[in-house]
Amino acid sequence: MHLVVCVKQAPDTEALIKLKPDGSGIEEAGIKWVMNPYDEYAVEEALRLKEKNGGDVTIVSLGPARAMESIRTALAMGADKGIHISDPSLDRADAFVAASALAAAIKSLPHDIILCGQRAIDDDSGQVGSILAELLGVPQLTIIMKLEVAGGVAKAVKAIEGAQVVLESALPCVVTAQKGLNEPRYASLPGIMKAKKKPVDVKNAAALGISVEQKARIIKMMPPPQRAAGKIIQGDDPEAKARELVRLLREEAKVI
Amino acid sequence: MAQEVWIVAEQRDGVLRKVSFEIASAARRIADELQTDVAAVLLGSGVSALAGALGKYGVDTVYVADGPVFQNYTTEAYAAAVAKIVKEKDPAILLLPASVQGKDLSSRLVGKLATGMASDCTELRIENGKLVARRPMYAAKCFADVVIDGTPQMASLRPNVFAAVEMPKAGTAVAFDAAIDPASLKTKVLEIQKESGGKVELTEANVIVSGGRGMKGPENYALIEELAAVLGAAVGASRAAVDAGWRPQTDQVGQTGKTVSPNLYVACGISGAIQHLAGMSSSKVIVAINKDPDAPIFAKADYGVVDDLFKVVPEITKAAKELME
Structure with missing residues (x-):
């Protein structure tokens, strides 16, 4: 079973977010970066599927040089190889551009299940998994709390308002992970040592042949409204x- | 040229959900500013008669695809149907609810329509004829104004934030054929397990009573539940309480849980970790009950009671009960 996991590096949940004085973005200095927590569930689920069914786990991450740390973390948890999409022209990628880049990288890989976090805790947009599924022409199971894969079919449970829905999808498909899906493992010391030698391909936008023109554009960022x-x-x-x-x-x- | 403001209405079991009226009202206000019409897309089985109800909230035209293939929500059938009619009629703006279903459908539509979307918005306005959507980022540690350069300009709207305002319009139902072949669908709904007891859903609740680490154990949530019952409230929990196994994951409010915007949020024994504040800071009125006067939750609270929750909460329940009677 070929498993692909999309991971993103994001500020730690406890991080204080300060804006640049002109409102063009956040001050990155002093921020502790971690793997997006929802992506950790996605990595863990992929590793469990591999342990049960055999196969391999490929980590794909879009982000600046520091994103390599999250790829290495996933490799230390047990993933086999990585692809790092790194290109300054993608630094302000919106959901569509990010999904286009991920789709271009994943198209060339064998894939049965593509796992993503249900959203990233930085931009909180929650769109990339679904756009990726559309661009790959495969079905999606989003915000999933339980996943079983057998006989070429994925069975998943998601919580909707006031109910739980049991869904079934043919493979390949995209699954986005919700908290509760599993308890992610910690990387072991031997895992961390091994991760250093695992292969990571670095690709830029030109190599992927994608347009970097964003469709959703932030015109200004501001602090939250003050409460009296x-x-x-x-x-x-x-x-x-x-x-x-x-x-x-x-x-x-x-x-x- | 793209002109109209459209929404995708959400119904379940043949009943329009409240958020549908909220987004219809938001669409109406924008359409009036742009001097254009509001249309809704409505999908379901046996739902054509619901068009009039949308008309009451400012919708001029309701494009309805009615059929058994839309009985239960599936991303594939719903996204294909909405994309088909949107491509045909070319609206300028397309709004969806940021409900669980709306999040799934809207993001798939972004892919199908190759456009952009501002997710989970809390404010909309028009500037120079274009939609400007304000939305929280970094778990509401900051906000961003977003414009969409693609067509349609898409936004999903956070439930419980936009007021549903009656503004009667025609609500004329226009049937369309979505041309979905059920045999082509790769996903299906096997089962829907409804939660028993008519529990109030957190993201739609007008009042929420939440308990945190200060509850000291799962058995003490009876105090929270009693107050919630008197106020007609939903029960929430902090991450600490969920991670301790006291409450189910679906009750968690915060950055890795649900984002809620009730009229009243009562935080009991919740210190106010930044990741919790992220999930509830758009509540209209916040009450904090905590014995630690330095708890960060008090900085966000409109009303604070510094005391032992085990003494205060039962008294609040009693006083509220007397008031309700």
Whole structure:
């Protein structure tokens, strides 16, 4: 079984995000970069499928030079080889351009299942997996919490509002991972040593033959709206404070 | 030339979902500014009669593909049908809900229509005849204004953020043939397991009561559930509570959970880690109950109670119950 996993490097969830003074982007200095957490579930699921069915796991990542760290992390977890799509012209890639680059790299690989995180925690757009599936002409199973593959068919569970849906798809297909799919393993020390010797191809946009023209364009970034200072309800008696809170919610905030 | 503002309405089991009216109202406001019409695409089985309900919220025309192939949502059938009618009629703007289904459908459509989309938007405006969509990034640690250079200009809208406003228009149903061959579909829905007890869905709830690490154990969530029952609220949890196994993953609010925008969010025993704040900071009113006066949640709260939640929450439940009666 040929498994491909798309991974992206993103700021750690605890990272403070500061904007450049002109609002053109974020200040990258001082940020701790990690593999996007949803992509870790995707890598883990691919490794489990390989352990069960045999085959190989290829990691594909689009990003600047530092993205190589996330590729090495995935290789240390047990993936076999990597492709690093690195090109300054792709630094501001939108979802369509990013998916085009990933699709161009994956087309030349044998692939039964392509796994992605359901979204990246930096731009939070959640589009790349589906666009990639469309560009590869394969079906998609998105935001998946449980996956079973047998007899050339993928069976998956996803949570929708108020229900769980069980889906089935022919292979090849794209699966995007939701939290809960599995518990990602840590890279072992021998794994980390071995990862250094695993092959990683570096490709640029020209080698992939893709257009880098973005269709969704950020014109300005800004800090979140400030909330007005809140009111701390004073007093020592829990009952009195509870009554005052309920009164304020009814009479002042008008939300209950 | 592309002109109209379109939405893809969402229905389940033959009932339009509230978010459909929210995006219809958002579309109407933009269309009025652009002096154009609003059309909706509606897919389902036996759903043609729902067109009028969309008309009530400002939709002029409803393009309906009705048939058994649309009984349950599948990406393939729905995306092919929407893409077909969109390519034929060429709207300028296409809005979808950022619901679970809407996220799946909208992103596949971005691929099919080779355009761009601003996901999970919280504000829309028109500037120089173009859509400008504001959306949170980095888990709402910052926001971005996005324009789309492709056609149609696509945006998905966060549920519970845009007001549904009645604005009666014709809502004329126009049937179209999506020409989907069921035999060509590579995916199918095997089963839909509904959650029992009519639980309120977090992303659609008007009120949410959430518990965190301060709950000390799964057994204490009864306190949260009692308050939620009185307020007609959904129950949420922090990552700490979910990772400890106290609550299911589907209850998690935050960066690696759900993003919610209720009218009222009551955080009990939640310190307010940045990844939790990310998921609930677009709530209209936030209440924090925590015994640590320095907990970061208080910086986001409109109302704070610094006290032991085990003493305060039952009193809130009691006071709210008396008020409701």
